[in-house]
Amino acid sequence: MIDLFGYGAFFLSMALTYAIICLGLNVQWGQTGLFNVGVAGFVAIGAYASALLTTPDTPDRLGGFGLPIVAGWIGAALAAGIASFLVGALTVRLRADYLAIATFGVAVMVQLCLLNLQGLTGGPFGIGFIPRPFAATATNPALFAALNLALLLAVVAALYLGLERLLRSPWGRVLRAIREDETAARALGKNADRFRLQAFAIGGAIMGLAGAAQGHFIGFIAPENYQPMLTFQVWAMLIAGGSGNNRGAILGAIVVWGLWAFSAPAIAALFPPDQQARAAALRIVLIGVGLCAILLIRPRGLLGETRTVSRHLPKAKPKP
Amino acid sequence: MGQAIIEADGLVRTFGGARAVDGMSLALAPGEMVGLIGPNGAGKTTLFNLLAGTVRATAGTVRIAGTDVTREAPERRIARGVGRTFQIPRPFAEMTVLENVLTGAPSQSGERPLANFLRPGRVAAEERAALDRARGLLDFVTLSRLEDEPARVLSGGQRKLLELARVLMADPKAILLDEPAAGVNPTLLELVIDRIRTLNAEGRTVLLIEHNMDMVARLCSRVVVMAAGRRLAEGNPADVARDPAVIAAYLGDGA
Numbered sequence: 001m002i003d004l005f006g007y008g009a010f011f012l013s014m015a016l017t018y019a020i021i022c023l024g025l026n027v028q029w030g031q032t033g034l035f036n037v038g039v040a041g042f043v044a045i046g047a048y049a050s051a052l053l054t055t056p057d058t059p060d061r062l063g064g065f066g067l068p069i070v071a072g073w074i075g076a077a078l079a080a081g082i083a084s085f086l087v088g089a090l091t092v093r094l095r096a097d098y099l100a101i102a103t104f105g106v107a108v109m110v111q112l113c114l115l116n117l118q119g120l121t122g123g124p125f126g127i128g129f130i131p132r133p134f135a136a137t138a139t140n141p142a143l144f145a146a147l148n149l150a151l152l153l154a155v156v157a158a159l160y161l162g163l164e165r166l167l168r169s170p171w172g173r174v175l176r177a178i179r180e181d182e183t184a185a186r187a188l189g190k191n192a193d194r195f196r197l198q199a200f201a202i203g204g205a206i207m208g209l210a211g212a213a214q215g216h217f218i219g220f221i222a223p224e225n226y227q228p229m230l231t232f233q234v235w236a237m238l239i240a241g242g243s244g245n246n247r248g249a250i251l252g253a254i255v256v257w258g259l260w261a262f263s264a265p266a267i268a269a270l271f272p273p274d275q276q277a278r279a280a281a282l283r284i285v286l287i288g289v290g291l292c293a294i295l296l297i298r299p300r301g302l303l304g305e306t307r308t309v310s311r312h313l314p315k316a317k318p319k320p
Numbered sequence: 321m322g323q324a325i326i327e328a329d330g331l332v333r334t335f336g337g338a339r340a341v342d343g344m345s346l347a348l349a350p351g352e353m354v355g356l357i358g359p360n361g362a363g364k365t366t367l368f369n370l371l372a373g374t375v376r377a378t379a380g381t382v383r384i385a386g387t388d389v390t391r392e393a394p395e396r397r398i399a400r401g402v403g404r405t406f407q408i409p410r411p412f413a414e415m416t417v418l419e420n421v422l423t424g425a426p427s428q429s430g431e432r433p434l435a436n437f438l439r440p441g442r443v444a445a446e447e448r449a450a451l452d453r454a455r456g457l458l459d460f461v462t463l464s465r466l467e468d469e470p471a472r473v474l475s476g477g478q479r480k481l482l483e484l485a486r487v488l489m490a491d492p493k494a495i496l497l498d499e500p501a502a503g504v505n506p507t508l509l510e511l512v513i514d515r516i517r518t519l520n521a522e523g524r525t526v527l528l529i530e531h532n533m534d535m536v537a538r539l540c541s542r543v544v545v546m547a548a549g550r551r552l553a554e555g556n557p558a559d560v561a562r563d564p565a566v567i568a569a570y571l572g573d574g575a
Contacts, residue, residue: 165437170422170430170447173415177423180412187372187406188424189398189490190431198433307416307470 009145011261012254016152017214019253022237023159023246024206030244030305031172032199033179035096038087039207039234041107044114044226045083046076046208047215051127052120054216061127062120069133073212080208081201088200093193107231114223126222130215148217155213156250159206163246175199229284233260236287240294242301251302259290323386325350325494325525326402331370331380333363340366342549343380348494353516353526355536355557358546359570364529365407367546368496371527372404373397398426403492407499407529409479411471418467420482421457424489425450450489457485460518462511476503477512484515494525501532513538533561545569 021043028034036042050072055064067075091102114121121127132138134147166172177185178192186192215221233256241252263283271279294302324347333341341363348354356364369375371382373394381390384400397403412420428450429435430443458464461481466474474482480500487495500512513535520526520539530536536543537557545553545560547569553560560566 162437166433169433169436169443170425170428170450171433171436173419173423174431176415176419177412180414181410183374184406184410184412185423186393186395187374187398187404187410188486189395189426190423191393191395195431202433305414307419307468 006141006145009149011258013145013149013152013217014214014261015254015257016149016156016250017210017217018234018237018257019156019250020152020159020210020213021207021234022241022249022253023156023163024203024210025234025238026203026243026246026249027163027166027199027206028203030238030249031167031179032175032196033096034092034196034200034203035100036103036200036203037100037228037231037235038103038105038107038110040226040228040230041103041110042080042084042204042207043211043214043230044107044110044223046080046211047221047226048114048121048127048211049079049208050076050212051130051215051221054131055127055129058122060119061122069131069216072216073209076212077205077209080211081205083208084204085197085201088197088204092196092200104228107226107228111223111226114226121223124223126220126225127215128220130219130221132216132219152213152217155209160246160250167246171195171198232284233257233287236291238301240291240301242303242305244305245301245303248301248303248305255302256287256290259286323350324348324383325385326371326527327383327386328367328371329381329383331367331382332378333366333370333375334378339549341370344546344549344551345380346544346551348525348527350493350525351520351523352542353520353528353540355540355543356527356529356546357531357533357536357543357560358552362546362569363549364546365498366549368404368498368527368529372402372496374404398487398490398492401493402496403487403490403494404496405480405483405487405498405500407502409476409483411474411479411482413472414470416468417463417471417474417482418451418454418458420471421454421485421489422450424486425453426490453489454485457488460488461485461515477505477508480504480512481508481515488519492524494527495519497526497528499529499531501530501535509535533557537561 021039025036025039028036052063053065053067053075054069054072056066058064087106091099094102115124133151134144137144137147174190174195178190178195182192237252237256238249240256242248260283263286267276267279267282326348328344328346331341331344332339344367358364366375370377373392377390381388384402412423428446429439430447436443458467461484463478463481471482500516501509504512516526516539528540541556543555543557543560544551545566552569553563553566
């Protein structure tokens with residue numbers, strides 16, 4: 001029973017860290033139409049920034065600085081936000097496909113830096129002993145798991161509320177207008193580049209925060225965690241859940257992470273041991289097939305984008 | 321004539337080898353309503369795009385109320401009091417009619433992400449004012465009952481009206497209207513004419529591209545005729561319509 005609770009809490013906590021990344025991508029893609037295919041890079045920047053700030057002093061590596069976890073998380077969001085701002089300042093004018101190439105390149109570059117800048121990142125072995133929230137309660141695994149889950153729930157809830165407010169604000173409205181027709185938005189006086197850059201930086205900062213949350217939850221990070229596979233998973237989550245809808249982003253993260261997590265024991269049960277390493281590739285196939293199935297049945301994702309006018313409108317009339 | 325609100329001087333725009341606008345000058349006095357006519361391909365829409373900043377001039381200058389804005393980005397025009405509509409309407413298709421119009425609200429503080437958290441009262445007050453104004457404008461263009469529909473369901477004529485309401489949110493002193501009557505059915509056309517007349521009566525300067533000569537004659541006291549990127553003729557509608565050069569330009573040189 002305790003084990004089941006422990007596993008449930010672990011599963012949900014991991015899913016929630018993905019939900020945070022998804023919320024970040026939803027600002028960039030769902031709201032603004034920015035085709036960021038370098039998600040993993042921005043998550044990695046956040047994870048490493050927080051790890052450097054919070055781990056104890058380590059020989060052969062810059063830092064750690066032994067700061068409190070909160071400082072690490074704020075630092076992670078800032079670092080990834082600044083990185084996104086700089087990348088965005090160079091690339092945000094690009095059309096969708098070129099932005100995709102550019103951001104993919106950035107993510108590959110980040111990963112190569114993680115591997116090779118050993119004095120900063122610990123190289124291929126990564127960074128271990130990242131302090132975990134509520135470490136003092138670790139002797140009681142159920143309490144420890146519950147507190148971590150509660151913390152992540154609180155972060156997701158706070159982000160959700162904040163992003164919903166933005167989505168229904170004049171800012172969110174301008175983002176959607178730019179996504180729909182940039183020339184018309186410009187003719188109405190909206191500086192499209194500035195709004196895009198803001199959305200890209202805010203989305204990136206949220207991804208960085210997610211990277212930190214994930215790193216501290218697992219306690220260990222390494223470059224191989226931040227491969228294009230991560231970007232693919234997050235995209236699958238957002239599209240499955242419903243691009244443009246913050247609740248969809250969270251739901252998609254839980255559903256796709258569920259598919260991913262439960263496919264491992266399923267493969268172990270279905271395939272003979274000598275074939276299991278090969279069969280593991282089926283997990284990626286499963287996500288792809290699952291995504292296709294969802295899009296066939298619900299083309300706009302599980303929860304499509306809802307029509308938003310203004311949060312200051314007395315009440316929206318129900319749509320038939 | 322006092323200082324022109326919009327003044328183009330020697331404007332040239334080339335696309336590859338083609339000179340779409342070839343040395344065009346034009347001045348609009350405050351409160352004036354001017355028709356811009358000419359055969360297809362005369363360069364009317366390119367001239368519009370140059371005035372609106374959507375297209376950069378190859379040569380020449382554009383001034384708004386005396387300030388040189390030739391190199392300024394299109395999004396700065398509306399703050400200077402010049403708004404425009406498009407020949408082919410560009411509604412935000414997936415946004416509601418009301419949301420489309422609200423988007424025209426100029427530089428609200430809620431357009432800054434942080435202000436939504438730091439100054440929620442001010443954002444809300446501005447948004448309420450914008451809502452009132454948007455509803456008033458939707459009423460003005462008779463689209464009120466469609467306010468909750470996505471803009472993509474509107475007919476061509478309704479899209480023209482939506483664009484008009486959207487650009488009026490910023491209360492521009494001058495409006496560039498690119499074929500406001502194209503694709504508009506006869507009933508709606510009377511409404512469009514009436515609304516344009518009202519806008520002009522409110523003191524707004526209007527520059528109108530239009531193929532419907534009857535409409536131009538009813539609305540404008542001055543008509544500028546463009547052909548091959550240049551000014552061919554200018555004057556009151558009746559005189560211009562009789563001008564042999566204008567008739568030749570429309571019907572071809574054989575006429």
